[in-house]
Amino acid sequence: MGKEISEAELAALSGITGIDKSIISKIRHFQILDTAACKKILIREEYLRYAGNGNIREKGILQLLSEKYHVSRSLVEQVVYNKDTNKQMYCKCCGTQVSKYKYKKNKGFCDICKSK
Numbered sequence: 587m588g589k590e591i592s593e594a595e596l597a598a599l600s601g602i603t604g605i606d607k608s609i610i611s612k613i614r615h616f617q618i619l620d621t622a623a624c625k626k627i628l629i630r631e632e633y634l635r636y637a638g639n640g641n642i643r644e645k646g647i648l649q650l651l652s653e654k655y656h657v658s659r660s661l662v663e664q665v666v667y668n669k670d671t672n673k674q675m676y677c678k679c680c681g682t683q684v685s686k687y688k689y690k691k692n693k694g695f696c697d698i699c700k701s702k
Contacts, residue, residue: 591621599624602631625655626665633666 591599591614600607613619629651636647648666652659663669675689676682679699684692692700 591619591624595624595628598628598631602627625657629655629657629662629665633662 596607596610596614599605600610603610610619614621632654633647633651636642636650637644642650648659648662651657652662655662673686675684675686677684677696677699678694679702680696682696682698684696688696
């Protein structure tokens with residue numbers, strides 16, 4: 587996702603959140619603003635606005651938003667439809683977090699529990 591947020595996006599974010607634009611600008615200046623989360627908020631709100639009008643088809647809205655925010659269409663779909671691509675996997679025996687690869691490979695167990 588793009589690293590920078592433009593002034594227009596800051597103004598839109600300010601309108602959505604109710605936080606003054608100058609405060610958001612200061613947070614961005616100190617590099618503590620999560621730009622990815624901000625763009626996701628903007629994408630979701632703009633999608634809802636376009637979908638409420640009913641003038642543009644859904645696929646057209648997704649394409650428009652992906653071009654406007656310079657992100658992939660699949661990312662726009664993830665944001666709009668609340669798809670969770672990185673689901674956490676846990677060992678069936680001890681409950682420790684394992685990667686999806688290890689979970690599938692070991693049939694739900696971590697390496698330690700599998701070796702027991």
